[in-house]
Amino acid sequence: MKIVKIREDNCIFCHLCEVACIVEHSQSKDIIKAFKREERPIARCTVEFNYPVSLSVMCRHCDDAPCIEACQNGSMHRDERGYVVVNPETCVGCWMCIMACPYGVIKRDTRREKWGLSTKCDLCPDRVIPACVEACPNEALTFEEL
């Protein structure tokens, strides 16, 4: 199973992984429209910074994922690829996954009408290489076998 490896020695704090993530999860997948016309999705990765360290953090797709344990209705589940994803149809926004996540990489999207939605890295099911990895200009994110 391939995952995104984080190499903090190479991270240059440009945030392009976040930009690419937003574009990939937008309706149009067009960078201008995603940022200026449509409702902007939440970036699934976050670039952390504490001089001189910076690194992009996103879901580690843990083997013993505490978020799956914590989810009360099975919305947080492992898909056929082996990655941890959330089913947006059934998620009720109880945020237990956020409480359980040891990396703090699950975010709240509160823009739904009825209930909120857990938002996290889905490792771009429509792509061979995740958008953040492809966008990183310095190979601080690489998509490799575990």
Added chain:
Amino acid sequence: MKWMKNLKTYVPPSFVVERDDYRCIRCKACVEQCSFDATFYDEEEDRVWTWNANCVGCNRCAAICPTDAITVRRADPTYRYNHNWNGHVDGLKKRAIFGGTPVVSMGNDKPYPIYWDHMLLNASQVTNPSIDPLREPMELKTFLGRKPDSISVSDDGLKTKLAPQLELDIPIMFAAMSYGALSYNVIEALGRAAKEMGTYYNSGEGGLNKDHYKFKGNIIVQVASGRFGVHKDYLDVGSAIEIKIGQGAKPGIGGHLPGEKVSETISETRMMPKGSDALSPAPHHDVYSIEDLRQLIYALKEATEYKKPIAVKIACVHNVAAIASGIARAGADIIVLDGFKGGTGASPQVIRDNIGLPIEVSLAVVDERLRQEGIRQYVSIVASGGIRNSMDVVKAIALGADAVYIGTAALVAIGCTMCQQCHTGKCAWGIATQDPHLSKRVNPDIASKRLINLLEVWALEIKETMGAMGINSIESLRGNRLNLRGVGLNEKELEILGILPAGE
């Protein structure tokens, strides 16, 4: 208010940053990447803003912008046209306002003649065959060091004892650029590329970080007037030792690494207190004559048991041929000639822009003088300072060089845009900086791959050109000035370069 223009310190900006507001998505990548405080984001106004006066034209923002919203262009001169004065107004103002001589970096940027572009190469047609390097073997291997007057061979092999030689798979080496001037990652990339390509990189005058001892076999270590980081292990790890007398960008003056750049690791490598300025004296204080130089050369040879060739690097100045002759007679194995277009990490502008000689001319006169004196075989000549492409390498070798050094070209290969801000230590491309966050911008994996690509492509281009000339070994091209013809040069220039005019 973060910044406001003030007439008291006003010098017109050199660059204007234009931002297409439709394309700008306010991702702030440019804001984070600008290390010169030229770009800001204003939360209230939701606007990305540029202080043009701070912009150095490094183009980092334009390169990183994911929507191509940014164009950096040179600011048009706003003064009334005056051929004599326009180029000097800003320099005058800077001196008057700040009370200091401007320090600059990289090489001479003034429009002096470029002789490389006035020389054309030959090719075979009908009367002799050209060679296809993709089908036939082609030799670029080069040996640097003292060659014997004659050799004797027996059935057991070579009987003559040869002086120590540097073996290069490709006649291109990475010039002396110190750890201190360049970031750790860049040195790492240069070392890896040199190792991979079977060539050498030069440690520069700043000593060698312990981590880089692993490149043993591909390092030339430098001994400069400051003697920073020179000790037994350092000399042992080098395949050759280079005595730096002068540097093309600043002949006659020493080096200056500002105290801000002397970090913990730099201070350890250079063996000097952290945070103090690293000042290299202008001369070596034990070398005031050719005889003194001979003493230093032999002191280093003694220290390394006569196992390593000793190179002497000089800046090209008016009597370069006579000086080179003296160096050859002083016992050097390699002479490095550094032309006035060579780069630097910091130099006073007046020195960089007005002192020295072109490498093309110096190389021609040095090679000619040593031949006339019958001592050419005692030294190898390495040309450096303004080698921009593979054809410059071919022309340099045809003029008499044994190999070349590339410095600026290597840095450009790993990202440098030649914004000439190396002396500030804020390099936005992470090359000429010691800032631990900025220097991450060079990933040694990517950078070394790029350097290897560059050298491989240049090697192929050199082979192609040699093939066209019907030459299958770089040895046959060396000093082969009949393969050069001058265009647009006067009779005296042709005479000095030792080449025929086109058509003759």
